[in-house]
Amino acid sequence: MIREFYGPFEKEIKKVEKELEHVELEDEVSDVKCEKCGRMMVYKYGRYGKFLACPGYPECRNAKPIVETIEVPCPKCGSKVQVRKTKKGRKYYICENNPSSCDYISWNKPKEGEKWNPDEAEEIKKETTKRKTKTKKKVSKKKK
Secondary structure: OHHHHHHHHHHHHHHHHHHHOOOOOOOEEEEEEOOOOOOEEEEEEEOOEEEEEOOOOOOOOOEEEOOEEEOOOOOOOOOOEEEEEOOOOOEEEEEOOOOOOOOOEEOOOOOOOOOOOHHHHHHHHHHHHOOOOOOOOOOOOOOO
16 A cells, blocks of 8 residues: 555655746835945745845844834834734734833824723733743642
8 A cells, every 4th residue: 555655755755846946035025224344135934934134144134123113103202113014913002212202102003193001012912922821730648
């Protein structure tokens, strides 16, 4: 049964390997310049998704995450608002100047002219910094 399957399967694998030898993956060039060497950075795909990297690797090891922003300004300071995700994948909105000069953070997308509620910020900070700790139960051995 294995011979019946593996014979044709092995031929198919060799055929596909020959076809793929001439295929080259080209990186998508971005409009962002590398601060270290001046080349135009390219989009790469990694373990955690898409990111910007310098094409001069390994001489230049510069890399940056792709940050998602929205058009509405921060209700507190007026700068850009970034969209981030918690460990569980829930989106939240945070000022790009957080925590240095602005402490805006919200579950809800900010609206034009919205007033900021600091109580909501405390709730989000608590949830994003929580860590689950596993407790181990002690098993006691009974003496006979």
